[in-house]
Amino acid sequence: MTAVELLLIGLAVLLVVATVSGLLLLRGKPTQPRQPDARTQAPVLERPEVVEGRLARLRGRLARSQGALGRGLLTVLSRDRLTDDDWESLEDTLLTADVGVGPAQELVARLRTRLRAESADADARQVLREELVALVDPSLDRSVHTSGRDGGPGVVLVVGVNGTGKTTTVGRIARVLVADDKRVLLGAADTFRAAAADQLETWGNRVGVETVRGAEGTDPASVGFDAVRTGLERGVDTVLVDTAGRLHTKAGLMDELGKVKRVIEKQAPVTEVLLVIDATTGQNGLAQARVFREAVDVTGIALTKLDGTAKGGIVVAVQRDLGVPVKLVGLGEGPDDLAPFDPEEFVDALLG
Ligand code: GDP
Secondary structure: OHHHHHHHHHHHHHHHHHHHHHHHHHHHHHOOOOOOOOOOOOOOOOOOOOOOOOOHHHHHHHHOOOOOOOOHHHHOOOOOOOHHHHHHHHHHHHHOOOOOOOOOHHHHHHHHHHHOOOOOOOOHHHHHHHHHHHHHHHOOOOOOOOOOOOOOOEEEEEEEOOOOOOHHHHHHHHHEEEEEEEEEEEEEEEOOHHHHHHHHHHHHOOOEEEEEEEOOOOOOOHHHHHHHHHHHHOOEEHHHHHHOOOOOOOHHHHHHHHHHHHHHHHOOOOOOOEEEEEEEHHHHHHHHHHHHHHHHHEEEEEOOOHHHHHHHHHHHHHHHHHHOEEEEEEOOOOOOOOOOHHHHHHEEEEEE
């Protein structure tokens, strides 16, 4: 073989190798994924959980946070002969759980009388259950009034100190209503923090609910007014209005909330004023709540973060102190972790 022939064979081999490896490289190269066209994509809406059975689902959390209180009470009551010291320690357990002095003394007196009067082998657990349910008061109207009258929308005004879970609660109520096929509109009347309106809008977008908002610093009353007017025009079932919870001065707060309500009511009556209270703030939260109750006619309490405190007795204290029923309880950070409050379920979770 001549040198030229050898060179030609070498070149041919090189050509074959280059072609084959090129083909392999091309095959291995991933193809670019097709980008979905955002303009043609409808937003994917979440399907919120219906409200029935929610407290049953969340009962585990209630039992976890409040179980120690129930066990503490049952341990004392299961003793054969209860001494004065035992009754005192029972009262202390109730006070530690934020039940409040008046209701704690009342409960201890009722238990003492009943357990003394009833036979020695009276079921202490059953007596305690009955008395706790009575203390929480099953006779109160705990329905959240989200429906309007005369064809207008129901208007729910949500008030409370910043950080208690107001916006979260508005978002969660919107989800409950959407799950129930109701048409809902949100009003972002906390115009002091743009982030608050953004947060509310995000809650709404997740379930296809629109938010009416104003520029930062707009008069909150005018946003409330616009929201309800828009709700009337659109024929929605419920308008949920989130408000600012700055505890600046008591007079300022009263003026502001009073005005929001008055101005809204030029369009349609406010059917529910929900005061949001953070259960973990105990007596301090209660003192702040009193200021709100004076500023606006509160019709129901949403007690949030009950999953984060063992002091579930606050349910009793809040109702007694404010004279308003606890209607909703927050039991976690999930979007559907808000449940209607039910005294019997609450006491049963507490007693395990
Ligand atoms: P706002 O300032 O009153 O509107 O309060 P937000 O709605 O922004 O809530 C403040 C924080 O509390 C958020 O991190 C919420 O996730 C949290 N939160 C609200 N409700 C609950 C609840 O029931 N349990 C727990 N663990 N966290 C909650």
